[in-house]
Amino acid sequence: MIPTKEREGEIWAIGGGKGGTGKTFLVSCVGTCLAKKGKSVVLVDLDFGGANLHSFFGMNRPRKTVTSFFENGASLSELAVNTDIENISLIAGDVQSIASDNIKFSQKLKLFRQLVKLNSQHVLIDLGAGSHNNTLDTFLMADKMIVILVPELIAIENLYHFIKSSLFRKVKKTLKEYGFKEIVQHIWDRRASYGIKNLKELMDYLKDSFSYLGNILEQELANFKIYLILNMVRNNQEIQIGSSIKSVLAKYLGIPIIYAGYIQYSDSVWRSIRERRLFMIHYLSTGCAREIELCTENLIQDKEVGFYQAY
Amino acid sequence: MSREDLKKYFEILELSSHASLQDIKNAYLRLKKLYSSDSIVLMPLGDEFPERKRKKILNQIEEAYARLLFYFKSEPQRDILPSEIPVSEKVSFEENMDYPSFSGQALKEIREKRGIELSEISNQLKLRIELLKNIENEKFEALPEEAYLRTQLKNYAACLSLNHEKVVEDYLRRYKEWKDKI
Numbered sequence: 169m170i171p172t173k174e175r176e177g178e179i180w181a182i183g184g185g186k187g188g189t190g191k192t193f194l195v196s197c198v199g200t201c202l203a204k205k206g207k208s209v210v211l212v213d214l215d216f217g218g219a220n221l222h223s224f225f226g227m228n229r230p231r232k233t234v235t236s237f238f239e240n241g242a243s244l245s246e247l248a249v250n251t252d253i254e255n256i257s258l259i260a261g262d263v264q265s266i267a268s269d270n271i272k273f274s275q276k277l278k279l280f281r282q283l284v285k286l287n288s289q290h291v292l293i294d295l296g297a298g299s300h301n302n303t304l305d306t307f308l309m310a311d312k313m314i315v316i317l318v319p320e321l322i323a324i325e326n327l328y329h330f331i332k333s334s335l336f337r338k339v340k341k342t343l344k345e346y347g348f349k350e351i352v353q354h355i356w357d358r359r360a361s362y363g364i365k366n367l368k369e370l371m372d373y374l375k376d377s378f379s380y381l382g383n384i385l386e387q388e389l390a391n392f393k394i395y396l397i398l399n400m401v402r403n404n405q406e407i408q409i410g411s412s413i414k415s416v417l418a419k420y421l422g423i424p425i426i427y428a429g430y431i432q433y434s435d436s437v438w439r440s441i442r443e444r445r446l447f448m449i450h451y452l453s454t455g456c457a458r459e460i461e462l463c464t465e466n467l468i469q470d471k472e473v474g475f476y477q478a479y
Numbered sequence: 480m481s482r483e484d485l486k487k488y489f490e491i492l493e494l495s496s497h498a499s500l501q502d503i504k505n506a507y508l509r510l511k512k513l514y515s516s517d518s519i520v521l522m523p524l525g526d527e528f529p530e531r532k533r534k535k536i537l538n539q540i541e542e543a544y545a546r547l548l549f550y551f552k553s554e555p556q557r558d559i560l561p562s563e564i565p566v567s568e569k570v571s572f573e574e575n576m577d578y579p580s581f582s583g584q585a586l587k588e589i590r591e592k593r594g595i596e597l598s599e600i601s602n603q604l605k606l607r608i609e610l611l612k613n614i615e616n617e618k619f620e621a622l623p624e625e626a627y628l629r630t631q632l633k634n635y636a637a638c639l640s641l642n643h644e645k646v647v648e649d650y651l652r653r654y655k656e657w658k659d660k661i
Contacts, residue, residue: 325523366527412513412520415493419536420528 177210177288180467181310185326187297189318190399191215193437193447194460195294196224200448201464202290203255210248210288212259214306215296219261225251226444233262237282238275244282253446257288271302280309299326299333308338312467314395314428317413319406324413331394332367335421339371342388343381351381368421392423397463398430406430410473429463429473431456480550484594488543488550500551507544511537542593545640549595552638553603581641581649583617590615590639600638606631614650619657628654 180198182191192215199209213221214234222229230249236242248257271279283291293310295303307313313334317327340352355362356370364370375382394417398410407430414425434456440447451457466473489496492506513520514537521528578585590597601608613621614628614635622628632650636643 319519321519321522324519328523365529408509409520411509412518415510415513416520416524416528418493420524 176285177208177291178312179283179291179293179310180312180314181293181295181307182314182316183295183303183307183330184315184317184323185297185299185330186318186323187217189316189323190431190437191296191316192221192224192294193441194314194316194397194399194463195221195292196446197448197460198464198467199256199290199292200253200446201461202292203253204448207255207289208287209256209290209292210259210286211256212244212283212291212293213261214303215261215294217263217296217298219263219294219296221294222258222260223444224441225253225256225258225446227251227258227260229262230258230260233260235262237279238271244279245286248286253449261294276302276305280306283309297326299330301337304330304334304337307334308341312395313393314397314467316397316399317410318400319398319402319409324409327413328417331417331423332421334394335392335423336367338389338392339367339385342384346381346384348381366420371422389423393426394423395426395428395467397428400433401430402433426466426470427472428466429459431459431463480546484546485550488546491539491543492547503544503547503551507540510540514540545593546595548640549599549603549638553599581636581646582653583615583650586635586639586641586646586650587615589641593639595639600635603638604631604634606634611635617653617657619654622654625651625654 182195182198184191192213195211199211203209211221212234213219215221219233227249232242232247232249234244234247236247237244244259247259249260250257283293293306295307315327315330317323336352336356343349343352352370352374355364355373359365359370362373364373371385374385396410396413398407401407401409410427410430414427417423417425432455434454436451436454437447437456440451443450445451448457448460462473465471486496489498492498492503492510494502494506498506514533521533578589590600597608597611600606600611610622610631612618614632623631629647629651632647633643636646
């Protein structure tokens with residue numbers, strides 16, 4: 169896609185399928201942690217369904233939002249507004265803003281081009297819920313693909329769907345770049361007659377049948393990894409769900425998950441949201457804040473949570 | 480054991496090759512529990528992750544655990560001995576395999592499936608290969624007295640991380656049946 173050297177800042181996208189798992193909360197917290205380390209940070213609210221990142225910073229919706237980008241041709245960088253926190257600026261979203269599936273292809277490309285040009289060391293994107301193609305593409309263009317999950321069946325189900333869709337899209341896009349546009353969809357649509365039951369088997373089939381495709385996929389997917397953060401955990405069994413998901417996705421899809429950390433369930437979180445006060449400033453003495461700092465550190469360093477220590 | 484094999488077994492248990500025996504034990508128990516129960520992590524995958532595949536993964540986990548235990552036992556620089564793990568937590572391989580009873584043939588097949596050479600066990604237990612072969616081939620007339628045989632079977636079973644009580648019981652039953660006939 170876009171070579172790393174042309175990029176200004178490192179882009180982290182935070183998604184995960186289900187709504188209400190804490191994406192926006194995490195973006196506000198991790199952004200604040202990075203800013204406290206002296207990094208310049210731009211937060212981008214691309215949650216078209218329920219954009220409210222600004223309220224986590226105690227702000228009313230700024231006059232300029234991403235809507236201006238999509239409808240009036242404003243450039244992304246001029247939409248960034250300062251927050252009360254030093255080093256953090258914000259590009260707000262809009263509930264009235266364009267629906268995810270109405271974004272034109274050319275707009276999407278323009279969005280990506282401008283995201284990588286944002287003059288900041290870190291760009292954090294709040295993706296919102298769902299697995300729409302535009303959401304997936306934004307997720308895939310990031311330097312770090314981060315998902316946040318709560319330990320519940322439906323959330324796990326949605327997460328799998330999100331990750332599977334991302335991988336499928338990545339495989340299709342990759343092969344399209346090499347001139348094999350239709351082959352993946354073609355085989356997938358007729359998967360029953362090929363005896364293929366899941367994405368892993370599809371990839372194995374491609375690798376076995378066309379060894380050159382296998383090499384391409386191996387190369388392009390070598391850096392495909394997803395960072396997982398588990399939110400609202402209540403006990404050690406729930407903490408372990410993170411490592412179970414890591415295991416299952418490695419064995420089922422063959423993709424690596426970095427279990428970067430967990431955040432325990434705490435009333436202080438909803439209190440901070442209700443009060444519209446930034447958690448990592450006003451609730452810094454809580455256990456949650458420690459855990460979020462650890463998550464951020466692990467995300468920076470590509471490290472996993474030492475979950476055995478939690479027992 | 481070759482380096483590649485060792486690496487593979489650590490990978491199956493999702494560990495780095497610096498893992499301690501305690502890490503191996505924890506990983507084994509955790510993964511075994513994960514793939515033998517209906518957790519909310521597996522449920523959403525449904526038919527895409529069928530029973531057959533789970534069984535296969537469970538067998539790989541069992542094998543990796545057994546092989547790594549054996550490796551730790553035979554490498555003196557690894558300080559803790561696997562015998563310190565309570566018997567009840569050891570691999571009960573028979574749960575996943577089609578061996579209702581441990582005959583000499585069954586023991587041989589299990590050993591071969593795990594890629595353990597007789598020479599490795601021989602070195603480990605300081606027993607002659609010939610004796611081990613006689614055990615596997617049920618050459619009862621060439622085996623030592625029952626009291627000695629019992630100990631040797633127990634050690635042999637431990638090398639394969641099998642439930643040694645059951646191995647001794649099954650094997651000696653066949654041994655006695657033979658003895659009664661002559």
